[in-house]
Ligand SMILES: O=P(O)(O)OC[C@H]1O[C@H](OP(=O)(O)OP(=O)(O)O)[C@H](O)[C@@H]1O
Ligand SMILES: O=C(O)c1cc(=O)[nH]c(=O)[nH]1
């Protein structure tokens with residue numbers, strides 16, 4: 001599946017929003033990919049995640065013990081991708097602001113692949129890697145449906161993106177005037 005097909009699915013679902021958005025990194029953007037509007041459709045989610053699983057299989061030699069989704073956005077794509085990889089899906093969720101594997105135990109040395117929805121700065125993936133490494137897991141790769149950095153983000157492990165789509169994002173104190181003129185909204189769950 002190529003980038004146009006992935007973006008086509010997002011557009012068809014009404015998931016490409018325009019306005020003034022506060023991203024999880026604190027950056028501001030005129031575009032927000034509201035993945036929940038895609039993941040509400042099982043058929044669209046299956047098409048995306050089966051293609052992502054195929055890309056992961058090609059890029060990750062050897063065993064995958066767990067697929068890990070960072071909640072909330074990573075929950076559904078990690079679950080659906082895990083189905084196609086034949087490995088169980090677990091998740092990290094925030095407790096006091098930090099990602100933790102609250103509901104599961106994994107053996108040290110477990111080989112895990114992180115599956116995210118969207119990557120902008122890679123901050124959420126790096127936080128997930130820190131949490132998993134503290135538990136002794138080996139993060140063999142990270143994957144996402146759309147990489148908004150278009151390959152510029154370095155998360156310290158191979159990042160397998162189903163699509164790369166570069167979208168502008170600005171520090172809050174360096175907004176272009178057209179963005180500053182629109183009230184900002186924060187759709188994600190960090191700090192809630
Ligand atoms: O690469 P980054 O700069 O970390 O941005 C991408 C992250 O932002 C979103 O999560 P968010 O924290 O907004 O909450 P959500 O998962 O509940 O949507 C998205 O699900 C990714 O996890
Ligand atoms: O960077 C983010 O927080 C982000 C961007 C985006 O387009 N979609 C999303 O869910 N999060």
Ligand SMILES: [Mg+2]
Pocket residue numbers: 070071072073074124
């Ligand atoms: Mg998220």
